[in-house]
Amino acid sequence: MPAEITEVPQGTVTSPQGFLAGATYAGIRTYSEDKVDFGMLMSEKSSMAAGMFTTNLIRSPSVVVTEEHIANGTAQVIVINSGIANACVGEQGYKDAKECTAMAAEHLGIPQEDVLFCSTGLIGVELPMGLLKGAIPKVNLAPDGGHPLARAILTTDLRPKEYAVSFPHDGRTVTIGGITKGSGMIHPNMATTLTFLTTDAAVEPAFFKEVLRETVDSTLNMVSVDGDMSTNDSVIILANGAAGGEVISWDSDGAETYQRALMQVCAHLSREIARDGEGATKVITVIVEGARTLVDARKAAKAVATSSLVKTAVTGNDPNWGRILASVGASGAEVVEEKIALYINDVCIMEDGRPVPFFKDAVVAIMREQDVSFRISLGLGDASAQAWGCDLTNEYVTINSAYTT
Amino acid sequence: MPAEITEVPQGTVTSPQGFLAGATYAGIRTYSEDKVDFGMLMSEKSSMAAGMFTTNLIRSPSVVVTEEHIANGTAQVIVINSGIANACVGEQGYKDAKECTAMAAEHLGIPQEDVLFCSTGLIGVELPMGLLKGAIPKVNLAPDGGHPLARAILTTDLRPKEYAVSFPHDGRTVTIGGITKGSGMIHPNMATTLTFLTTDAAVEPAFFKEVLRETVDSTLNMVSVDGDMSTNDSVIILANGAAGGEVISWDSDGAETYQRALMQVCAHLSREIARDGEGATKVITVIVEGARTLVDARKAAKAVATSSLVKTAVTGNDPNWGRILASVGASGAEVVEEKIALYINDVCIMEDGRPVPFFKDAVVAIMREQDVSFRISLGLGDASAQAWGCDLTNEYVTINSAYTT
Numbered sequence: 044m045p046a047e048i049t050e051v052p053q054g055t056v057t058s059p060q061g062f063l064a065g066a067t068y069a070g071i072r073t074y075s076e077d078k079v080d081f082g083m084l085m086s087e088k089s090s091m092a093a094g095m096f097t098t099n100l101i102r103s104p105s106v107v108v109t110e111e112h113i114a115n116g117t118a119q120v121i122v123i124n125s126g127i128a129n130a131c132v133g134e135q136g137y138k139d140a141k142e143c144t145a146m147a148a149e150h151l152g153i154p155q156e157d158v159l160f161c162s163t164g165l166i167g168v169e170l171p172m173g174l175l176k177g178a179i180p181k182v183n184l185a186p187d188g189g190h191p192l193a194r195a196i197l198t199t200d201l202r203p204k205e206y207a208v209s210f211p212h213d214g215r216t217v218t219i220g221g222i223t224k225g226s227g228m229i230h231p232n233m234a235t236t237l238t239f240l241t242t243d244a245a246v247e248p249a250f251f252k253e254v255l256r257e258t259v260d261s262t263l264n265m266v267s268v269d270g271d272m273s274t275n276d277s278v279i280i281l282a283n284g285a286a287g288g289e290v291i292s293w294d295s296d297g298a299e300t301y302q303r304a305l306m307q308v309c310a311h312l313s314r315e316i317a318r319d320g321e322g323a324t325k326v327i328t329v330i331v332e333g334a335r336t337l338v339d340a341r342k343a344a345k346a347v348a349t350s351s352l353v354k355t356a357v358t359g360n361d362p363n364w365g366r367i368l369a370s371v372g373a374s375g376a377e378v379v380e381e382k383i384a385l386y387i388n389d390v391c392i393m394e395d396g397r398p399v400p401f402f403k404d405a406v407v408a409i410m411r412e413q414d415v416s417f418r419i420s421l422g423l424g425d426a427s428a429q430a431w432g433c434d435l436t437n438e439y440v441t442i443n444s445a446y447t448t
Numbered sequence: 449m450p451a452e453i454t455e456v457p458q459g460t461v462t463s464p465q466g467f468l469a470g471a472t473y474a475g476i477r478t479y480s481e482d483k484v485d486f487g488m489l490m491s492e493k494s495s496m497a498a499g500m501f502t503t504n505l506i507r508s509p510s511v512v513v514t515e516e517h518i519a520n521g522t523a524q525v526i527v528i529n530s531g532i533a534n535a536c537v538g539e540q541g542y543k544d545a546k547e548c549t550a551m552a553a554e555h556l557g558i559p560q561e562d563v564l565f566c567s568t569g570l571i572g573v574e575l576p577m578g579l580l581k582g583a584i585p586k587v588n589l590a591p592d593g594g595h596p597l598a599r600a601i602l603t604t605d606l607r608p609k610e611y612a613v614s615f616p617h618d619g620r621t622v623t624i625g626g627i628t629k630g631s632g633m634i635h636p637n638m639a640t641t642l643t644f645l646t647t648d649a650a651v652e653p654a655f656f657k658e659v660l661r662e663t664v665d666s667t668l669n670m671v672s673v674d675g676d677m678s679t680n681d682s683v684i685i686l687a688n689g690a691a692g693g694e695v696i697s698w699d700s701d702g703a704e705t706y707q708r709a710l711m712q713v714c715a716h717l718s719r720e721i722a723r724d725g726e727g728a729t730k731v732i733t734v735i736v737e738g739a740r741t742l743v744d745a746r747k748a749a750k751a752v753a754t755s756s757l758v759k760t761a762v763t764g765n766d767p768n769w770g771r772i773l774a775s776v777g778a779s780g781a782e783v784v785e786e787k788i789a790l791y792i793n794d795v796c797i798m799e800d801g802r803p804v805p806f807f808k809d810a811v812v813a814i815m816r817e818q819d820v821s822f823r824i825s826l827g828l829g830d831a832s833a834q835a836w837g838c839d840l841t842n843e844y845v846t847i848n849s850a851y852t853t
Contacts, residue, residue, distance in 0.1 A: 101777025101785050131773055131785070133802045166770025167803050274774050351756070352848055359849030365571025368536055369679050372506025380506050380536070397538045398572050436849075437842040443757055444764030444841075 046210045046300040048307060051218060054207025055189030058220040059243035061087045061285030064188030066195035069178035071126035071164070071171060081178045082188075082195035083147065084121045084239055089157055090283040092118035093252045095259050097276035104136035105129045105162040106275060108144060112156050113279070116248055119157040121239060121279060122147045123196050124175065125224070129162040130274040132169050139170045150179050163224060163237050163275050164198055193222040196237055199442060200226040204315040208304050212297040213288030217244045219301075221308045225266070225316030238263060238278040238312060244301060245284035247292035254302050255280055262309035265341065265430040266316050267349040310429075317431035318413075322438030327357055328416040331376075332427040339376035339421075340428035346374030347417060348432030357434040360410040362403065364392050367417055382422030388415060451615045451705040453712060456623060459612025460594030463625040464648035466492040466690030469593030471600035474583035476531035476569070476576060486583040487593075487600035488552065489526045489644055494562055495686040497523035498657045500664050502681035509541035510534045510567040511682060513549060517561050518684070521653055524562040526644060526684060527552045528601050529580065530629070534567040535679040537574045544575045555584050568629060568642050568680050569603055598627040601642055604847060605631040609720040613709050617702040618693030622649045624706075626713045630671070630721030643668060643683040643717060649706060650689035652697035659707050660685055667714035670746065670835040671721050672754040715834075722836035723818075727843030732762055733821040736781075737832035744781035744826075745833035751779030752822060753837030762839040765815040767808065769797050772822055787827030793820060 051058045066082030068074065094113050096106050105128075112118060122143055129136050144158040151158075162170070193203035207220035223238040240255075259278055284290075291297040318326045329347045334340035347353055350370040356363035364385055371378055380396040388409045392401055409415075456463045471487030473479070499518050501511050510533075517523060527548055534541050549563040556563075567575070598608035612625030628643040645660075664683050689695075696702040723731045734752045739745035752758055755775040761768035769790055776783055785801040793814045797806055814820075 099774060099777040100783045101773050128770075131770060131798075131801065131803070133786075133800075166774065274777065351844075355845055355848035358845060361849070365533075365536060365679075368506050369504060369571065372504040372679065378505045381538075393536075395538075396536065398536070435845060437845050439756075440760055440763060440840055440842050440845060443760035444766070 046212065048208050048210045048300065048304050051207035051209055051220070054220055055193060055205035056084060056220045056222045056239050056241050057186055057189035058207035059218040059241045059285070061243055061283045062241050063087065063184040063186055064192040065182040065184045066188070066191035067178050067181040069124065070174045071124060079191055079195040080126045081124045081175065081182070082192040083182050083184060084192060085151070085184050086119050086281050086283040088283060089117050089119045090281040091116060091246065091248060091251055092279065092281050093255050094277060094279040095256065097274060099274050101131065101274050103128055103130035103162055103275045105140045105160050106277060107137060108140040109159040109161060109277065112144065112159055115156065117157060118159050118281060119153050120147055120151060121159045121161060123161045123237065125196050125198055126164040127162060127168050127170055128164045128166045128275050129170050130166045132167065135169055139172055142172060143175055146176055146179055159279060161237050161275070161277050163196065166274060189220065189222060196222065196224040198224065198226060199321055200224055200319050202319050204312055204319065206308050206311045208307050210300050210304050212244070212291065212300065215286045215288040217286045218242065219304050219308050221312055223312040223316060225319055226321050236276055236316065240278070240280035240308065242280070242282045243284065243286035244282055245286070245288060245290045246282050247290050250292045250298065251282055254305060258302070258305045258309050262306065262313045265345060265428065266313045267345060267430065267432050313431050317433045320433035321442045322436040323433030324436060325357055325434045326414050327354070327432040327434065328414065329430045329432065330416065330418040330427065331421065332418065333421040333423055334426040335377050335424040337426045337428060340426045343371050343374045343376040343419065343421070344428045344430035346370045347419070348430040351435055354432060354435035357410065357415050358436050360407045362387055362392060362406040362410060364398065367419070371419060377423060378421055379423065384420040384422065386418040388412065451617065453613050453615045453705065453709050456612035456614055456625070459625055460598060460610035461489060461625045461627045461644050461646050462591055462594035463612035464623040464646045464690070466648055466688045467646045468492065468589040468591055469597040470587040470589045471593070471596035472583050472586040474529065475579045476529060484596055484600040485531045486529045486580065486587070487597040488528070488587050488589060489597060490556070490589050491524050491686050491688040493688060494522050494524045495688040496521060496651065496653060496656055497684065497686050498660050499682060499684040500661065502679060504679050506536065506679050508533055508535040508567055508680045510545045510565050511680060512542060513545040514564040514566060514682065517549065517564055520561065522562060523564050523686060524558050525552055525556060526564045526566060528566045528642065530601055530603055531569040532567060532573050532575055533569045533571045533680050534575050535571045537572065540574055544577055547577065548580055551581055551584055564684060566642050566680070566682050568601065571679060594625065594627060601627065601629040603629065603631060604726055605629055605724050607724050609717055609724065611713050611716045613712050615705050615709050617649070617696065617705065620691045620693040622691045623647065624709050624713050626717050628717040628721060630724055631726050641681055641721065645683070645685035645713065647685070647687045648689065648691035649687055650691070650693060650695045651687050652695050655697045655703065656687055659710060663707070663710045663714050666833070667711065667718045670750060670833065671718045672750060672835070672837050718836050722838045725838035726847045727841040728838030729841060730762055730839045731819050732759070732837040732839065733819065734835045734837065735821065735823040735832065736826065737823065738826040738828055739831040740782050740829040742831045742833060745831045748776050748779045748781040748824065748826070749833045749835035751775045752824070753835040756840055759837060759840035762815065762820050763841050765812045767792055767797060767811040767815060769803065772824070776824060782828060783826055784828065789825040789827065791823040793817065
């Protein structure tokens, strides 16, 4: 019988044992009450670490330094600032990122190579190093510090996004937690946005990395807010083994539960990114099933979740299935028109590639819900995939035409 | 010395000799004064014909029938309706498209295989065949009928888009004309939207087809309004040889001028599609130069023209070059950050991958113009490409969230 996975109430990135976090206001972003823009996540002891990073060829030096430091598979601290992306600033960006890790390492008394550094915010502005230096000692690292850290990493996000689950393993309780930020410039390839995951599981290195990649490909890489890929996208996971018990590897009993638990955390955070997309009022979940291959299923699901015409139809509560079909057909996935079926929140809209008579008012009413799902059955094979998106509203246009360089 | 190409005043698809066109109100679209929704384009004698069609796997049977009829390289008439796309209607769509060509052929006394048929409009609704049958004899085919036809093919477009140029060849005057429709669901791959081109040039068949493909790849395939590819995209060109003179082939003196002239017509129509994009207030022209390959140049140019964040920055007159760089970096084109230069309407914004100090108010003022150009120099090679897009406005969202299924 598979082990039961349970949600941790108010779960966050410090829910797993042996992790501390904290945040402060460094002064990078415009001041407001309760505003925090700088923080740190720390494992009490050095942890295994793995990451996936933006495939954008224009990338922040913060990503470059983090990739260098994570290459040996271990890390203990992640330093994070919001407000400035530390991207497109020439050589200074690398020097600044390196110096941030040095300052944090010195303050905490750990090796510089065990410190990672992530930035998010405006492109083309240098980091205010004096402010960051002053902020490091102000961060109060605490066992419940995941909550302020989840707020510190936000930019135009409206809500912190945090989650954790636990499951029994070898007589112990293992926990996986995470926080993420999203909002705009969200359309990942290999890794999305800033996401920090932690676990107190003891895991075998190859298993640890492979499960991260598989999970991210199925979850965070399947979210799209606006089709734009950031220069700073990063997903990082730390595993400190504090829960003890048998080391989890591909061969061990806990492997399947660990995978399901990580999937649950990442899927939850992905949906929350879509829900909090810039200007979004609804989450769109696109399920493609019956595809010939997994690649086809993902292409089709992502194409629908990304289509501006589908997104605006959702804004208008309009079951405009023609737009859905057009984006599936253009997605690059193998499709045969006569085999396609489409369901909107489980109401069958089309079968065998033709619309079925449906009561439009009822479907419009369904689409007024905050969660709209499109299930598309291709009828060609066994592969399936999910993607998450959000509606495209006037508010998105307003936010992004008013955002300043 | 290359031959001079001159614009034809009020040029349209019937500007070349030996072409007739006309339009009428069939009753497919909601009635309003001066509304036309059905038309025909005819060459006085059978013409050479070539076309490029949507690569969407969900395609209108109108496209299927047209591809069948154009396969032999000749055609004499194109029948066009707007209001209904004749897509996603099952087997009936093919029967209806075939019958439309039969009805027009009978009325005009020409072979059915010489009639092509194009539809644009709502997906998932069957064609009202009785209305179409009644409309055919009402179309008054006339030498100045390009203008009403240009209006008949529109859907949410605000303005007809028509253009023609002439050039001297072998002692005669050769003319190339065209009309197009665009507006929404515009993001071509192989062929965009409905575009009809005519020429009275006498052309060699292989040359004729190859020049069409090359020109469309550089022009109509480089336009994006919203990233969505239609089920009905078609570009068709007819050449009837009515101007006489030496047949133009790759070896003849007129080849280069013919290519330039067709390019000028298609580039003009492409820009007009972008200008008349749904909700658009501005045309964005993206020029990428110094790319390693033509494919890279096109990828980068199209990525910038398609980015929602770039489009909303243009809406807000905001020289947000970070978004431009991020979309170039994610485009798949080879780029080296340190070599990139960026110009907004010829004002240098960044050099060697770093922003140069510019007077923001001046650039904001430049961006208030109706034509905004981004020139991106990659510094890696000799390849260049242009793409056209438009700003993303609240009006786009309003139009597409209110459009009914």
